[in-house]
Amino acid sequence: MNAFVRIAAWGALFAFAITAHAQQAPWGRPDTPISHADRVYAAEQFSNTVSVTDPVDNKLLGVIRLGDPQPMNFAPLYKGQVLTHGLGFSPDGKTLAVVSIGSNGISFIDTATNTVKHTTYVGRSPHEAFFTPDGTAVWVTVRGEDYVAVLDAKTYNEVARVKTPGGPGMTIFSPDGKYAYICSSFNPVTVVVDVASREQVGEVKQPSPFCPNIAVTPDGRQVWFTLKDTGQLVAFSALPPFTVLKTMAMGPIANHVNFATVKGQQLAYVTVGGLGVVKVLRVSDYATVATIPVGAMPHGVWPSSDGSRVYVGLENDDKLAVIDTASNTVVANVAIGQAPQALAFVSGAAASAAADKGLAQLGIAGNTYALTLVDGSGERTHVTLFDQGLVQVLQAAVTGLPPKKPYFIALADSATGGNLQPLAKFMSNPAGAAIVNAAGPIRQLVDKPVTGTRRYIVITDDVGGVPGQVLQHPSS
Structure with missing residues (x-):
């Protein structure tokens, strides 16, 4: 899958090589093979954990505990996190931003030590958090309110708010860092914001209100979002005037979407919870090229750094399903924490062997x-x-x-x-x-x-x- 290996005539095909990105924008980079230095993280909302998996062995190394299960987290003096759900990471792979919906917390985890280095609390029911492509800020969609909280990536303090329609669901950025695309979970509109000025510069009509997830194609030309309430998938132009390009029916409980470049083609991977499948679509013509049974309630989805694998969190099966993109088959299942939501494959994020040994085990969360x-x-x-x-x-x-x-x-x-x-x-x-x-x-x-x-x-x-x-x- 490595573009540089596959290209024989380097000079003639250099332009293709630098655009053969596997990872979701804004982290689009040339393909790199999977290694033991990489990690797959999943945010798990019922065990309040972040699972840590080695993608070479497809082995769970352990979990980072952010909170306790019920009913311990009902106590009035409880200080841990509740409903660990969203997940983003810094461009250098050194920091995870983990969103806990029930406690309004953003936990910043040092990937070198598997420890929480800071927690920032924002408004009611945040959903997802993503670093800007330059790594200087973290945009947190505060879904229970009507704004995106902008946090300084060094101090972790809230420095600004970007006004949105009520219920912003998720923010993703263009690869050049110019635009932020913010879909809504409560209103039928996605807004486009200029990152530098933090002013709205466009909007896209959603066919229905409930968008949980939004992604940018590896070439930065299109933005795709899912609609969980109607089971639809929408693609629109990433550049002004942000024209809707295609609306597609996916099936009940359409969850997340992400991309990988496979054999020179940009492909989209869409989790459809009610059907227990991942649908694979060709970006060039929106055609469905495969439907992959994966298990109960697929939710988060993320590609490996070389596009050879796509990882899927099974919300109702507490597993990480591993898809081989060459054959469109599930080649491994890894037992992880309870009800995995967002996923992330982070290149070069490996903690030390000592830090990995310090990870907690699943315990009853494996039941x-x-x-x-x-x-x-x-x-x-x-x-x-x-x-x-x-x-x-x-x-x-x-x-x-x-x-x-x-x-x-x-x-x-x-x-x-x-x-x-x-x-x-x-x-x-x-x-x-x-x-x-x-x-x-x-x-x-x-x-x-x-x-x-x-x-x-x-x-x-x-x-x-x-x-x-x-x-x-x-x-x-």
């Missing part, structure tokens, strides 16, 4: 329990229980329901109904899907056969504010 709910037409919903010790977090990746209607996930006396105890009420999105969370002492009811009354997790309709008819039930 998950899964089941599938079906209706008359087949599999629809994947349910995972994440062991927190005293309680379990339940997450259901619901699909196959009529859109924009209320439903319950509940415990039932039988697979078809009976006495129903609601666990959570939810509304399906325009694609008939939803991510539903609940917490409680649930696992013992579904882990294995028990004596006495057995109970079942089901999805029901809403009849006057209480659970009604069972629509989806366990497959066995």
